[in-house]
Amino acid sequence: MSNYVYPCQLGRAIMTHIANPFAAADAPTLFDVFRATEADKDITTARRRNVLSSLRRFAQVAGMELSFMPATPGYYRKKLADLHPAMAGITAKRLANIKADVLWAIKRSGVRGSGKYLAPFLDAWVCLIDRIEDRRLLWTLSRFLHYCSAQGIEPEDVDDGVSTAYLRATTDETFIKNPRDQHRRTCRAWNKAVDEVPDWPRITLSIPRYRSTYMLPWSMFPESLRTEVDDWRAVLSGGDLLSDNHLVRPLRESSIETRRFQLRQFASALVHVGHDPTELTSLAVLVDLAAVRAGLRFFLDRSGGNPTSQICQFAILLTIIAQHWVKVDAAHLEALKRLRRKVTPRSEGMTQKNRDRLRQFDDQQTLLALLDFPRRQVEEARKRDPAHRATAIRIQIALAVEILINAPIRAGNLAALSLTRHLRFSRAGRQGTIHLVIPPEEVKNREPLEFVLPEETVTLLKLYLADYRSHLVDGENEWLFPGRNGQHKCRQALSGQIKKHIKQATGIDMNAHLFRHLAAKLYLDANPGGYEVVRRILAHRSMDTTTRCYAGLETLSAARHFDETILGVRDSLRRGDLP
Secondary structure, three states, X not given: OOOEEOOOOOOOOEEOOOOOOOEOOOOOEHHHHHHHHHHOOOOOHHHHHHHHHHHHHHHHHHOOOHHHOEOOOHHHHHHHXXXXXXXXXXXXXXXXXXXXXXXXXXXXXXOOOOOOOEOOOOHHHHHHHOOOOOHHHHHHHHHHHHHHHHOOOOHHHOOHHHHHHHHHHHHHOOOOOOHXXXXXXXXXXXXHHHHHOOOOOOOOOOOOOOOOOOOOOHHHOOHHHHHHHHHHHHHHOOOOOOOOOOOOOOOOHHHHHHHHHHHHHHHHHHHHOOOOHHHOOOHHHHOOHHHHHHHHHHHXXXXXXXXXXXXXXXXXXXXXXXXXXXXXXXXHHHHHHXXXXXXXXXXXXXXXXXXXXXXXXXXXHHHHHHHOHHHHHHHHHOOOOOOOHHHHHHHHHHHHHHHHHHOOOOHHHHHOOEOOOOEEEEEOOOEEEEEEEEOHHHOOOOOOEEEEOOHHHHXXXXXXXXXXXXXXXXXXXXXXXXXXXXXXXXXXXXXXXHHHHHHHHHOOOOOOOHHHHHHHHHHHHHOOOOHHHHHHHHOOOOHHHHHHHHOOOOHHHHHHHHHHHHHHHHHHHHHOOOO
């Protein structure tokens, strides 16, 4: 939503007036504060200009219109406490000045609302509220009842249309976290009130479903299918070394579980398109041509008819099972391969979502905030008690990010780093140069990884090992990032903590895997066309994988280099430097 338009010929804002759907009609807003400040002739022109600018910027940061925002300081203090300057695209000093100016303007103008900006309840709602004995139920419903009161909606007029309008209103209130979750809780609470509260309107609201899930539990399928899947799973893991089904290259446990999950997804899809789950008795049934077509069409319908990498993976998996496990005839196998080719996306590689996420790092301040995250975390942690677990975790996450910046390994390998197997010191006593070495059998594509850790990374590593890691582990534990029961921290937990800490400290949306893409972007920005180095750093087996994933990523950088060359030639010609 665009809050303001700045016409060049006017040089000032033209504001639209959008009322807050939860507030009383006469509730004062920051729009009123803006007008009062604008008319205040007892302050200097410069001060007035700065305060009006702060009010405008405050609305932009909040993502609201001034007329939507109540002139109630308490409405903002808690909600903006966690707002990081980077999220607002401004410096910390500027954000502090904006907050101070807004509070000053509210106080000086005399336009100030009461402690609560919400519209008072209508009399009809007050009567019903008095009958609610469950305080938790009242708390869940109160915002919806304020909305109804602000809109003049009586209890007997509530229906699904009002519920939907309420969802739109909570979505517009950008400070409301997870408006869909709140909407769903409100509908459930309303229906509970119908059952429990005397005289409550006998109107049931529909419980919204925002996610359509099709997955069925394995227990829904015949035991024969589950047993065969377990047998197939054992073969994928390597099984008996002397067995005829033994694989030369067994799959990792995580890869096996992914394939088992994909089979469950596909079997569930068949049920949704009309197959009786009791008839899905074997893997041979799942790879039947009619079944494969029906299942793939289910997923195509969900994707709007567009082939996706997920659909392609289903086709690949079913083809492999048909060829190596079920052992179908040549005609059947060729038909499956044709289906696989049809559902293969035209362009593979990095998703558009990840490309969009990387775009934020074209801004130098954002990039610096991320690259400087470990150092700033250490500085902050050293102000706190080193024996406190939260402080130790802060240093641990700083180290994890520092490693990802300088050695962009996969999140699973990061979580499973061992002090004894993966960190190699050039001198005894954990001294000298440190190599991070991961053998091929522990890497997804079985390509060995080795990085020399830079001095800054080594310094942080030694600090963590000396002063902080001991507060995160009980007893013997070989892992750099220890978890429970002598194990390493699981990949999901470590990745989640990395994302959370970076977001809190910088306002940047960043996950552990995106560091690999960022490494490629930064190198290609500095060295357009340098795909071979990127391939080696990310340990891609094939150059095709690298170019398919990162082709075009350095376009802006290449364009800058091109422009600099052309401009350099022009300047030289103007000076007469060229023959």
